[in-house]
Each structure stands twice: as C-alpha cells, then as structure tokens.
Amino acid sequence: MQTTRLRKPIALLLLALLLLTGFGCAPQGSAANAETIEPIVLSTDEPEATAAITPMPKPELKYIFLFIGDGMGAAQIQATSEALAAAGRDALSFLEFPVQGSVKTASFDGSVTDSAAAATAISTGKKTINGYLGLDSDKNRIETIAETLRNAGRRIGILTTVSLDHATPAGFFAHVDSRRSYATITDDLFASGFDFFAGGGFHSTPDAADRAVENGYTMISSFEEAPASTEGMLILSSKLIFGDYGVLPAIDGGARANWLKKATDLAITRLTAPEGFFMMVEGGRVDYFCHYNDAGSFVAELLDMDEAIQSALAFYAEHPQETLILITADHETGDVSFTDGDRAQLLKQTISSDICDNTLVQECLAAKTPFEEALPLFANAFGLDNLTEAETALLKEAYTKTFFNNSPGNSDEEYGTYEPITTACINIVASRAGVVFGSGGHTGKDVPIYAIGVGSEFFAGSYENTNIHDTLLLAVAAYPFS
Ligand SMILES: [Zn+2]
Numbered sequence: 001m002q003t004t005r006l007r008k009p010i011a012l013l014l015l016a017l018l019l020l021t022g023f024g025c026a027p028q029g030s031a032a033n034a035e036t037i038e039p040i041v042l043s044t045d046e047p048e049a050t051a052a053i054t055p056m057p058k059p060e061l062k063y064i065f066l067f068i069g070d071g072m073g074a075a076q077i078q079a080t081s082e083a084l085a086a087a088g089r090d091a092l093s094f095l096e097f098p099v100q101g102s103v104k105t106a107s108f109d110g111s112v113t114d115s116a117a118a119a120t121a122i123s124t125g126k127k128t129i130n131g132y133l134g135l136d137s138d139k140n141r142i143e144t145i146a147e148t149l150r151n152a153g154r155r156i157g158i159l160t161t162v163s164l165d166h167a168t169p170a171g172f173f174a175h176v177d178s179r180r181s182y183a184t185i186t187d188d189l190f191a192s193g194f195d196f197f198a199g200g201g202f203h204s205t206p207d208a209a210d211r212a213v214e215n216g217y218t219m220i221s222s223f224e225e226a227p228a229s230t231e232g233m234l235i236l237s238s239k240l241i242f243g244d245y246g247v248l249p250a251i252d253g254g255a256r257a258n259w260l261k262k263a264t265d266l267a268i269t270r271l272t273a274p275e276g277f278f279m280m281v282e283g284g285r286v287d288y289f290c291h292y293n294d295a296g297s298f299v300a301e302l303l304d305m306d307e308a309i310q311s312a313l314a315f316y317a318e319h320p321q322e323t324l325i326l327i328t329a330d331h332e333t334g335d336v337s338f339t340d341g342d343r344a345q346l347l348k349q350t351i352s353s354d355i356c357d358n359t360l361v362q363e364c365l366a367a368k369t370p371f372e373e374a375l376p377l378f379a380n381a382f383g384l385d386n387l388t389e390a391e392t393a394l395l396k397e398a399y400t401k402t403f404f405n406n407s408p409g410n411s412d413e414e415y416g417t418y419e420p421i422t423t424a425c426i427n428i429v430a431s432r433a434g435v436v437f438g439s440g441g442h443t444g445k446d447v448p449i450y451a452i453g454v455g456s457e458f459f460a461g462s463y464e465n466t467n468i469h470d471t472l473l474l475a476v477a478a479y480p481f482s
Helices: 002-021 030-042 047-052 074-086 115-124 145-151 182-191 208-214 259-271 285-291 295-318 343-347 353-367 371-381 389-404 420-433 466-478
Strands: 063-069 099-104 155-160 196-199 217-220 233-237 277-283 323-329 336-338 435-437 447-453 461-464
Touching (some): 063 295, 063 466, 074 336, 145 277, 145 466, 155 259, 196 259, 259 277, 277 295, 285 295, 295 323, 295 447, 323 466, 343 420, 353 389, 353 420, 389 420, 420 435
Parallel strands (some): 063 277, 063 323, 155 196, 155 277, 196 233, 217 233
Antiparallel strands (some): 336 435
C-alpha cells in the first residue's frame, strides 16, 4: 500500500520537473534527450555546431493503445510464452517492452474484483463495487478516460472479442449500477459519441441497427462492409457470434481467424488523425476459458490478442515519437499454476470446448457413434496423440456419461457446464501441458503491465489499477501536442 501512496507525489514531481525544464523525457532514456538538449546548450557559444546535429522531434503523446486481456494474469502469459518456446515459435510481442510493472486489482471493499469494477478502476481512477460501471461506490457518475480524451478532441475506439455491452468495454462508456443492465449499457454506447466500436452483438437490443442509425452511427457486421471514408462514427457488430453474443472463440479459426487484428487495423485506419486517438482493445475471452479451465482455448485467445498488439507495434514503428502502447489485464482468472509438462500441448488443440459441445458431441449423439469410432475424432480435435491406457479409460468413462447424461462436467456459476467428454478432453490437455487450475473463478493476484513508447516510463513499479487512469492523464499532460 505504501507504493500506492508514494506513487502520485513522485509522478507529480516528475511532471513538475519536466515542465520546469521544458523537455519531455524520451521514451527509453537519455539518447534522444541528449540530442534534443545539445543544440540549445551549444547554440550560444558554438552556433556552427548546431547545424551538424539534427534534433529529434519532441515526443508528443498523440496515439494511445490500451490492451486489456480479460483474466490475463502472469500465469496465462507464462503458459502461452512457454508453449510458444516449446513449439519453436516466435515469442509474444510484448514481453520485451522496456517498461514493466505490477497492478493490484481488488475492488472498492477489498473483494476479488469482477470485470466491471476493474474496468471502472482502470478507466476512471476510482475503485468501485463489483458490478458497477462508471459509477463510484456511492453511485455517483464518474468520467472515464475515454470520455475525458473524447472531450479533449481525440478520436476514441473501443474494441473487444466479447459482446459490445460486456463489462470491460462498457467500463469505458457506461454509467450503471449493474453490468447486467444491458439496455442501459447499450443506450450509453449509442450516446457516447465515440468514433469506433468493434465487437460481438448486444444482449437485449434486437433493434440495435435502427438505434445505431438514429444516433448517427453506421453499423456493419463484417470487415468487407467497412466504408471507404474514415469520417463518421462506425460500429462493427460481428456476425461471427455464438451463445453469449461474443465473437466466436479464436481457437476455432475459420472466418474468425485474425478478427481482433483486423478490427485493430480498421481502428487504426479510422482513428489516425491530427487530433490523436485513444483505443481500448480487449482480448475478452482469456477470462471465459479460464473460468472453464480450457487451457488450449485461453492460450489461443491470448495469441489472438498478441496479433492485434503486433498491429499496434507496426503503427508504433511508424510513429515512435507519438505513440504509447500499454498491455495489462483486469484480473487473473482460474488461479493458474504449473507442474511439469509439455507446454507445446497447448498449441495442438484446434477446437474450443464450446464448439466441441455444439458440434462434435451433438454429431456423435445424433449418430449414436460408438466410443471406438468417436475416440479418434476427439483425440484429433484436442491434439491428443498417443493416448495412454489411463487417458483412454478416462475418455471412455466420460463419453458414456455424456450419452447417459448423468454427470455434470466442469461447472461454473456464471458460465454453466460442459459435456463430460469435452471436460475430459480439456482436462487431459491441461494435465499433459502441466497447467493446473486452482479455481473456476477470479483471483486476487496482481496482474502485469507492459508499456512502450511516449510516456511509458511513468508505468514502472507496483501500484493499484486506479493509477493506470491517473498515470495516463499524467503522460498526456507531460507530452502535449499541438
Ligand atoms: Zn470472468
């Protein structure tokens, strides 16, 4: 807690120093600073020397990316990272960011947070009650960072792989005391005036398309429909959705592949403008699959978000003196830890537990497929080569239970239950990979934050999630642009 109290004074002192000296710190230390300072120091005595030096442009914080992996704790990142290494694939794009920190996530009363209170803390700088969005603990409306930056003239984008009215995206535009008040959340979305939304559908707004038009938005359901003009407000409400109105799981591929990256690319195209932008991009389903203890699927969701981060990094490479990229999470889900195992197993699964239940299991039930014929289908879908006798016995028992429907699979208060055969498959994947789930819910673990670019230096250290909001405003003030 001490670091929390100290952080703001230190940050304000830094800001005062910056303003007094008239210089913004270059993102990664002294090299650029020295070049910026030298011509001024030399100019009085050695005017000729200035001509030989090309000053670096002064950093201006114009473009801000905030990536939130829902449920993406340090262990989720470690699992993905080790799986990539074990498979000989490229590392995650953000692990080497020059600034890293640690974020405390508890909600207002010290409880393990939900996504609503966490999004509100990150977006407003105020801790609140679980379930509240854009309200403090006394239900007073509080401005979000997206609203503040919109009012300052920036273009705003909110992107997610879950439904557009889900807690994390809603934490940036909604003001309501229940994350389940989907109608109010949708009203707030249409009233936000934000320039771009991309995500799944809406829970309780069958007339969303009409409402969008009434509120000045163009609404599309695929990338192909994106208008050529980048002016005007746009909502991409994907048609690639399933039960919970979110975009289909990343692991199932097909038309869903690279969806978040494409949405991020579209956001960059639409939002890049002289007035600058702020975009929040959520990898929303890491959490979902950690609730379900489906390790292969959460790893695929994290990789999916990493592809979108790579788009942000490509933009950063073109605008290094104007861009800040932050990667963090709202909380950890699943209490993930590790034992010995082959992490590469996590990359062999090619079906989510949801789609397995909805397709493979249903097909086997309809055709009354005997276990011996069904086994290779499930083994193939989950990447389970060379099944041991013990694994085969487990799968046979689970398959029988699925047929006679007499035993629950993994169950979760909010998310429900999978078929026993599906649960047995994801349990074997996790067991082979050495990934252990301690729970099916959120935990109070700190989450990491990674930063690169203009103002990134302010994000080092250990602090509360509310400081992300405060520090973003500090960075914006430290690196103004004209
Ligand atoms: Zn959750």
